[in-house]
Amino acid sequence: MLADRLAFNTSAGIQVVARAIAREVLERSATRPRELTLTGQLVVIVNEGPLPARLSEFLCMYPNVVQAMVGHFSFGEVLYRVKPNLGGLNPDLAVGTFMGTSGSLHWQHFLFCPAEGSFFADSAPTGALKQAIDKLEHFEKWKWLPDNRTQEMKDLGVDDLGRHEGIILVGRRDHFCDSDRQIIRSFRERDIYIRSYDWLIEACIYVDPARNAERGSTVHAEESL
Secondary structure, X not given: OOXXXXXXXXXXXXXXXXXXXXXXXXXXXXXXXXXXXXXXXXXXXXXXXXXXXXXXXXXXHOHHHHXXXXXXXXXXXXXXXXXOOOOOOOOOEEEEEEEOOOOEEEEEEEXXXXXXXXXXXXXXXXHHHHHHHHHHHXXXXXXXXXXXXXXXXXXXXXXXXXXXXXXXXXXXXXXXXXXXXXXXXXXXXXXXXXXXXXXXXXXXXXXXHHHHHHOOOOOOOOOOO
């Protein structure tokens, strides 16, 4: 039934074939904006690169995708979608969550790398992934923070600017082998988390109105925090 749309050799592996079919279906649906789901919009952006500015714009437009992605669901938390000037870091997106118990902010700084390409060579990060890691490792956060509190932080009366994590989005999950995953895990001790774009897509699926409509939910991706 799909022969007139897409043909693929199964010797390439079932995951490759499945991704090719999914991409074809979603890209065709992109030509019909009324039928394109929230997740479909995100997949189109990811397949086109993604461009960091376009991905940041999408996440700021649908803040509950960000909320699902970073795992903050409790009442009383405040989510800031801002891009602070951090000197040499300049994250593509920064999310700061006010932690009421400790009176501090938990910052997560996002850097968006390509979704396709080679990211490891000779058991080490390479290319765009290595550049993103270098940016995070050279971020002098404790030197920058004391003199650069935003007005929002001042209004909250936050004295402790809290914990900082770097999150790098790169590639797709099936791009990485076991040795790549071991390297990825080793960076967690440095508060650097390397995630595939599948992580973001799954967060989008969780809040997608089309998915929730099937469950009879009234959740809307456009609602504000």
